[in-house]
Amino acid sequence: MRDRIMSYEIVEECIACGACESECPVDAIAPKDNIYVVDATACIDCGACAGVCPVEAAREKSD
Structure with a gap:
């Protein structure tokens, strides 16, 4: 079982x-x-x- 629900997110720089x-x-x-x-x-x-994100908006989510 995974400890975190989601490890990646896309931030406002998208x-x-x-x-x-x-x-x-x-x-x-x-x-x-x-x-x-x-x-x-x-x-x-x-x-x-x-x-593949050209602006590094997809990144590992920090806890």
Whole structure:
């Protein structure tokens, strides 16, 4: 069992390019109000989103 619900988040620096959404292997990322968001219940902590974000808006969530 995972200790955290979600390990990645997308912060306000998001430019809504969509790179993270298409890279997510479990479709945990979707657009919402001119920014992309991570579904906490679906995120598997793989980091694929962070690897493709051109502005480093997808990052590991700090506790």
